[in-house]
Amino acid sequence: MTIKLIGYSSSPSTLRVIATLNELGVTDYSLAPPENFSDLKSPEFLAEKNPFGKIPVLIDDGFTIYESRPIARYIVAKYQGKYNKKILIPDDIQKAALVDQYASAESCYYDPPLATIIFQELFKGLGGGGGPDAELVNTQLEKIAKILDIYERILEGKQFLTGSDISLADIFHYPTTAYTAKKHKDLYESRPNVKRWIDNIAKSEGVKKTFEDYPVPQF
């Protein structure tokens, strides 16, 4: 049965899920963008899809789940090893715990400043909310710069966060990075370990396909 992914291809959270599907070679899914953005707040959507009124939402075999990172974990639990040999969460308990550690760093420290910058510089204007709040953007740029200094140290001598192979944690970081990589390229290019890491993720087959299919909007 086809997996239904409710979301927009311009949404970094939705791209997190699509990249996971593509990395694992899952092709039997369809992207179902809500017709109107306001549909996310409709009583039907809130009751049946996501009470928080957000995308992405995945429906698989009658099972509905929201929040991009748990969705991706569900996809790994169900489909890893089924279509290709890619391992995004290893069986080894300690290796899996490290994937989780970096996944948590992504959602707690990496995502918040970048998500704010992306909203201010791209989505706020598209939604008719006016221009970016420059002071807020600058504060968030300072925050992410400090976080990236830590990543620069973590990534010393490594191809990916947990070593030589891509994991789910690397994939989680990529969409917000891709959205800011052009406009704020100094953030990434001034840190050689971070730059190498991002380039490595971008080259991974499923991530590459995702961002070829759905190029990042320029802003």
Ligand SMILES: N[C@@H](CCC(=O)N[C@@H](CS)C(=O)NCC(=O)O)C(=O)O
């Ligand atoms: N933590 C959530 C974030 C979801 C989220 O913020 N989605 C955005 C699109 S990227 C959305 O639905 N925005 C609609 C709104 O906030 O009204 C996840 O990872 O799925």
